[in-house]
Amino acid sequence: MKCIGHSEVDAVSTCARCGAGICPDCVNGTFYQVDNKPLCRKCNYEVGLENDHMFKSMLRSKRIKTGIFIVTFIGGVVVFIVNKTGNAGTASAVIGMLFCWGLGFIGNFFDKQPDNRSAKAQAKEALREVKYPLSTLIGKLLGFFIMALTSPLQIIAFLIGINGVKKQIADNNTILSRIKVENQ
């Protein structure tokens, strides 16, 4: 078998993605790997494009979620100020603010992780919710407000995350342009 990229050279390995033969140069020059195995030139380029799409959609979803957080964060601060300057007490001003901050987590619910607990554990919780509706509700409300408190931290974490994805996109673009140059 000959190398798919260098038709005059004998293949020493196969592309982990399409199975085409690849020569030592192509093995050493691979940019991406699948299961620690090298890829042919064409697959290197295609994987680079796939990564680009994946990172860009990650960036889009992180930006949307950050936007929701920032809007609800500002909304919460406004609610706090309005309540505070009115005659509402500090407690209700804070609760109003935290309620808005908690709404910022809406975006996170769309890509919630699947429930990996055992069926038994899930059934147990469902039963507890039926048996103790009030304490379950109070627990959930408490959880909501505690989660809401972390809203400012979430915004910071998302901004750091966005920066990280931007760097991944830039690194991946560098690789893509190198593959292009080497293919010419």
Ligand SMILES: [Zn+2]
């Ligand atoms: Zn291939």
Ligand SMILES: [Zn+2]
């Ligand atoms: Zn080759």
